[in-house]
Amino acid sequence: MGKIIGITGGIASGKSTVTNFLRKQGFQVVDADAVVHQLQKPGGRLFEALVQHFGQEIILENGELNRPLLASLIFSNPEEREWSRITQGEIIREELATLRDQLAQTEEIFFMDIPLLFEQAYSAWFDETWLVYVDRDVQVKRLMKRDQLSKDEAESRLAAQWPLEKKKDLASQVLDNNGGRDQLVSQVVTKLEIIESQLID
Incomplete structure (x- = not known):
């Protein structure tokens, strides 16, 4: 085991x-912060969820997330903070669980x-x-x-x-x-x- x-x-x-x-x-070391960063890139699950919730204004001209704007939208509003905690938290947990289960097959x-x-x-x-x-x-x-x-x-x-x-x-x-x-x-x-x-x- x-x-x-x-x-x-x-x-x-x-x-x-x-x-x-x-x-x-x-x-092997799974880096949760790096996983989140990947999920927030264009096309990632977090990116899609955030744009669907907050709208196109959180996207910069280069297609990336406007992180300062996103942070201000989330942290200035308790309801948005709670939405972020639950929604982003679930997506991140699912992704980390997948990585954990994959590594459990190959790593002692x-x-x-x-x-x-x-x-x-x-x-x-x-x-x-x-x-x-x-x-x-x-x-x-x-x-x-x-x-x-x-x-x-x-x-x-x-x-x-x-x-x-x-x-x-x-x-x-x-x-x-x-x-x-x-x-x-x-x-x-x-x-x-x-x-x-x-x-x-």
Whole structure:
């Protein structure tokens, strides 16, 4: 029996360091954000649903979605936000489920990188959930440096997400990224060794 592992984190927590390392080790990692991006391209299921709902004005001259306009339409109206959460959420879930089922046929171990894993109730899909965790003050500093933000701007972005402390209580495994990259990667290596030994047994 193989293993399906869900990976999540927060802004600037170091999730991409983990997923990039796993890919280099030869593991398949489904990137939920990349899947959403594909679905929002012209002809994609999300693109069609959004245009049908909001109309042609959300399409730019080059045929792509006008993302800033779309964001303002959705986030300025609670009803539209709820429509988006339900409709887009269902389409994304269906697409991710298809990818999961395909990989389960061929891979002994694979990973799914889902930023809103706990918020959107994906936990039951996985044998394990890995949270890439950092302390709040470290997260703020890294986000400020990465995106050239002021402290207030960084705090504001983090306030829009579930705190990592809350996710920590829900995850089956926690990868502590308060140290450097090597320390984080060594934790991943240890967890992989445990999983691989379990599969052999």
